[in-house]
Amino acid sequence: xxxxxxxxxxxxxxxxxxxxxxxxxxxxxxxxxxxxxxxxxxxxxxxxxxxxxxxxxxxxxxxxxxxxxxxxxxxxxxxxxxxxxxxxxxxxxxxxxxxxxxxxxxxxxxxxxxxxxxxxxxxxxxxxxxxxxxxxxxxxxxxxxxxxxxxxxxxxxxxxxxxxxxxxxxxxxxxxxxxxxxxxxxxxxxxxxxxxxxxxxxxxxxxxxxxxxxxxxxxxxxxxxxxxxxxxxxxxxxxxxxxxxxxxxxxxxxxxxxxxxxxxxxxxxxxxxxxxxxxxxxxxxxxxxxxxxxxxxxxxxxxxx
Amino acid sequence: xxxxxxxxxxxxxxxxxxxxxxxxxxxxxxxxxxxxxxxxxxxxxxxxxxxxxxxxxxxxxxxxxxxxxxxxxxxxxxxxxxxxxxxxxxxxxxxxxxxxxxxxxxxxxxxxxxxxxxxxxxxxxxxxxxxxxxxxxxxxxxxxxxxxxxxxxxxxxxxxxxxxxxxxxxxxxxxxxxxxxxxxxxxxxxxxxxxxxxxxxxxxxxxxxxxxxxxxxxxxxxxxxxxxxxxxxxxxxxxxxxxxxxxxxxxxxxxxxxxxxxxxxxxxxxxxxxxxxxxxxxxxxxxxxxxxxxxxxxxxxxxxxxxxxxx
Numbered sequence: 001x002x003x004x005x006x007x008x009x010x011x012x013x014x015x016x017x018x019x020x021x022x023x024x025x026x027x028x029x030x031x032x033x034x035x036x037x038x039x040x041x042x043x044x045x046x047x048x049x050x051x052x053x054x055x056x057x058x059x060x061x062x063x064x065x066x067x068x069x070x071x072x073x074x075x076x077x078x079x080x081x082x083x084x085x086x087x088x089x090x091x092x093x094x095x096x097x098x099x100x101x102x103x104x105x106x107x108x109x110x111x112x113x114x115x116x117x118x119x120x121x122x123x124x125x126x127x128x129x130x131x132x133x134x135x136x137x138x139x140x141x142x143x144x145x146x147x148x149x150x151x152x153x154x155x156x157x158x159x160x161x162x163x164x165x166x167x168x169x170x171x172x173x174x175x176x177x178x179x180x181x182x183x184x185x186x187x188x189x190x191x192x193x194x195x196x197x198x199x200x201x202x203x204x205x206x207x208x209x210x211x212x213x214x215x216x217x218x219x220x221x222x223x224x225x226x227x228x229x230x231x232x233x234x235x236x237x238x239x240x241x242x243x244x245x246x247x248x249x250x251x252x253x254x255x256x257x258x259x260x261x262x263x264x265x266x267x268x269x270x271x272x273x274x275x276x277x278x279x280x281x282x283x284x285x286x287x288x289x290x291x292x293x294x295x296x297x298x299x300x301x302x303x304x305x
Numbered sequence: 306x307x308x309x310x311x312x313x314x315x316x317x318x319x320x321x322x323x324x325x326x327x328x329x330x331x332x333x334x335x336x337x338x339x340x341x342x343x344x345x346x347x348x349x350x351x352x353x354x355x356x357x358x359x360x361x362x363x364x365x366x367x368x369x370x371x372x373x374x375x376x377x378x379x380x381x382x383x384x385x386x387x388x389x390x391x392x393x394x395x396x397x398x399x400x401x402x403x404x405x406x407x408x409x410x411x412x413x414x415x416x417x418x419x420x421x422x423x424x425x426x427x428x429x430x431x432x433x434x435x436x437x438x439x440x441x442x443x444x445x446x447x448x449x450x451x452x453x454x455x456x457x458x459x460x461x462x463x464x465x466x467x468x469x470x471x472x473x474x475x476x477x478x479x480x481x482x483x484x485x486x487x488x489x490x491x492x493x494x495x496x497x498x499x500x501x502x503x504x505x506x507x508x509x510x511x512x513x514x515x516x517x518x519x520x521x522x523x524x525x526x527x528x529x530x531x532x533x534x535x536x537x538x539x540x541x542x543x544x545x546x547x548x549x550x551x552x553x554x555x556x557x558x559x560x561x562x563x564x565x566x567x568x569x570x571x572x573x574x575x576x577x578x579x580x581x582x583x584x585x586x587x588x589x590x591x592x593x594x595x596x597x598x599x600x601x602x603x604x605x606x607x608x609x610x611x612x613x614x615x616x
Contacts, residue, residue, distance in 0.1 A: 011375050055379040068384065071377040075368050077384050080342055083335065084391045091392050095399065115413040122410065133403035140324035141399065143428050147328070147488075148335055154459075154484050155339045157468040157477060164460030171456045178428055185426050192321070194414035195423035199433060203445025214442045215614035248416060290470030291365030292350050298467050298570070 012052050022049045067277055075289040081156070082286060085149035089177075090273065092142040097266065099135040107187070109258035111251045114189035139181045146177050158287035166279040169272055176269040183261035189254060197257070198249050204240035212238040308513040316501055316516075320409045325427050325500055332493060336485075342472035350475065366471075421505045421518055430499030431492050435593070437507065438600045440615055448593070452487075455586045459484075462583045464574040479568060487590060526606040529599075538612065545609030549616055556588035 034040060035048045046057035056070040075081065106125055107117045121128035150170065153159060159167035186197040209216040210233070217233040224231025235247045245252030280286070316322060345367045353360040364370040378384075411420075425433045435444035467476040474481060502509060504516035529548060530541045561584065564572045575583065599605040609616035 011373075052379070055381050058381045059379075059385075065381070065385070068380050071379055072384060074374070074376060074378045074383075075366060077378065077387055078368065079387070080338065083338075084387070087388055088391060088395055091395055092399075095396070118410055129407065130400070130403055133406065133408045134399055136408035137324070137402045137406070138399055140321075140427075141327075141395075144324065144328045144331060148331060151332070151335065151488065152339065155343070155472055155481065156470060157473075157480075158470060159460040160463065160466070160469040161460075167460050168457045171453060174456075175453060181428065182426055188410060189414050190409075191411040191414060191418070191420055192409055194416070195420045196425050199423050200425045200429060203432075203436075203441045206441035207446050208442055211442070211446075214446070218613065249414075250416075288470030289366055289368065292346055292353070292471055292473070293467050293469070293476075294350060294354055294360060295467065295476065296354065298465075 015050060015052055015055075019049050019051045067281075069281065069285055072285060073289070076286045078289070081289045083148065083152050085145045085152055089142055089145040089149055090277075092138050092145060093269070093273070095138045096135060096142065099131050099138065100262065100266075102131055103135055104262060109187070109255050111189065111254060114187065114254060118188045118190070135184075139184060142177055143181055146174055150174060156288055160287075163279075163283045163287060166276060166283055169276045169279065173269065173272050173276060176265055176272060180261060180265045180269065183257045183265065186249070186254060186257040187261065194249055197253070201240055201243055201249070201253075204243055205235075205238065207239050209233075210239040212240075309515045310513070312515050313512055320406050321427065322500055323406060325497065329493070329497065332489070336489075339472055340474065343474040346471050346473045347475045350473065422503060422507055424499070424503075427496060427500055429496075430503075431495035434495045434499040434503065438593075438597050442614070443616065451586075451589060452492075455487075455590070458582055458586065462575065462579045462586075464579065465571060479571070483587065483590070491590070491593060524604050526604055528610055529605055529608040530610065532605075542609075542611045545607070545611065545616070549609045553585075553588050553592070556591065557584040560584050560587055 045061055046054050048054065059065045059068060059070045103121070106121055106128065108114065118132075121132050123129075125131070153167065153170065182197075182200060186193045205211045205213040207214045209220055211217075212233045212235050220231050220233055235241065241247060243253075243256070244250075245256050317326060349365070349367050353363060353365070424430060432444060432449060435448060438444070439448070463480055465477060465480065467473070468480075501512065504510040504514075505518035506520075508520060508522055510516055530544050533544070535541050535544055564584075572580070596608070599608070607615045
């Protein structure tokens with residue numbers, strides 16, 4: 001793919017030439033152009049002919065698009081650099097929010113109703129099965145894309161200065177993503193979810209000092225005795241009990257999973273996502289593709305760019 | 306025993322296991338894709354190292370370049386069209402996947418009927434697999450926290466200024482191989498083992514073996530101190546402590562020697578805290594597969610037995 005000529009097809013110069021033609025074309029029209037009407041202009045506030053200014057405004061004057069810079073490194077749009085996994089993860093989160101809200105209309109987080117609602121979704125609700133399938137597969141896909149995104153960030157060394165903190169936000173988001181998927185696992189209230197969550201939360205029994213089967217509970221009890229308070233750790237007051245709202249996976253666990261899944265974790269995840277995206281911009285946009293640094297230049301390099 | 310194709314098909318075609326197959330293929334593909342880019346960059350680096358005059362004028366990327374070209378492009382349309390296309394492909398792919406494969410729905414939850422095997426969701430099966438080798442407080446609590454803490458520590462202990470923002474292998478051999486070992490072996494491979502290899506009773510079934518819940522496995526678990534004929538609890542506890550903590554110490558010392566010999570630059574750039582954290586994380590990361598081998602090959606369950614906790 002060797003460059004053939006000196007004219008950059010994406011350059012400002014070529015664009016201006018083209019824009020002149022478009023402008024002439026718009027002016028010659030007899031019927032008012034829809035994109036020139038006050039209605040259109042009231043929404044988008046900039047003209048549509050493709051001048052460099054309008055291209056920038058299209059991004060800068062849009063609340064959703066201004067997440068991104070108006071211009072970016074010309075090599076950063078190459079798929080071979082960033083694989084788009086982070087963006088796809090976010091897009092899957094949006095799909096999951098959409099299908100999840102739709103599913104909430106048909107779901108009651110109670111032992112009496114939850115499983116029946118699954119059958120209802122499967123057999124009676126129009127497109128209910130498609131909705132549930134999409135929600136589940138998007139959740140699994142989101143886990144995969146999160147891992148791949150992390151792998152890409154690692155392989156390109158993008159966690160290095162000045163992006164160290166954003167990598168940490170990413171690790172938290174990885175955890176939130178997996179916890180979102182895990183809490184959703186219980187909601188159908190079937191054998192699969194029930195035993196998966198039983199197995200998963202049983203580990204909390206063994207949390208040091210906080211679980212009733214974990215190491216260190218004798219020490220907690222002994223400390224309590226010295227202080228004259230009852231500090232016995234058992235299955236009815238340990239960290240697992242707090243997670244499940246009971247000593248077994250039952251109606252309280254279902255409600256807790258539901259609230260974590262539908263309210264707490266999405267809100268938490270959104271907050272970290274906002275920081276994650278904002279920091280990408282603040283830390284100098286996408287990390288590359290950066291010009292390669294030679295081994296011999298390593299000593300001259302500053303820690304921060 | 307005949308190769309049980311039916312069993313293999315049942316496990317691989319389970320709707321909830323299909324994502325693992327997709328994940329395995331995707332990780333494999335992107336690994337190749339990333340390393341191919343790495344090789345491309347490495348070739349350029351080698352070329353520029355050999356030719357300092359060229360290094361001064363070269364644009365330093367393996368991509369097409371012309372001095373007359375703008376260094377930046379407009380987000381609209383050059384990035385947004387890629388994003389739009391990606392969103393379109395993901396949406397269509399997801400809808401097709403959702404039409405083709407129904408989400409699993411098993412019988413209603415029944416606390417009196419334990420499924421065998423009872424498995425966590427597939428992305429946590431690596432941790433569940435670790436339960437075979439460690440007590441729950443290590444496998445389920447300490448190790449996940451170490452993984453998260455270790456990941457978070459990476460940017461602060463990796464002091465190599467090279468390879469920031471481009472794929473490379475030759476400039477970051479140690480960092481990339483450590484990460485890949487952790488991700489591919491200790492996370493992805495263990496999840497695959499937990500899904501496809503572990504059957505009823507969490508017994509080890511090779512692909513093609515029938516998942517027989519009544520299968521008998523005659524394995525006698527031993528503790529390390531029993532091999533040395535130690536019985537007194539105090540002696541056993543002190544012996545285990547010496548082996549475990551001493552092993553970590555020796556591991557760190559060995560790493561230290563290797564670092565000084567092969568990575569002198571890294572060694573010099575790190576301060577003491579960074580260096581000690583790096584050594585700790587590497588030794589603990591290496592200790593996990595070591596314990597796995599001890600259990601799988603030598604049936605050794607614990608190396609450190611005390612009245613309060615076992616390791």
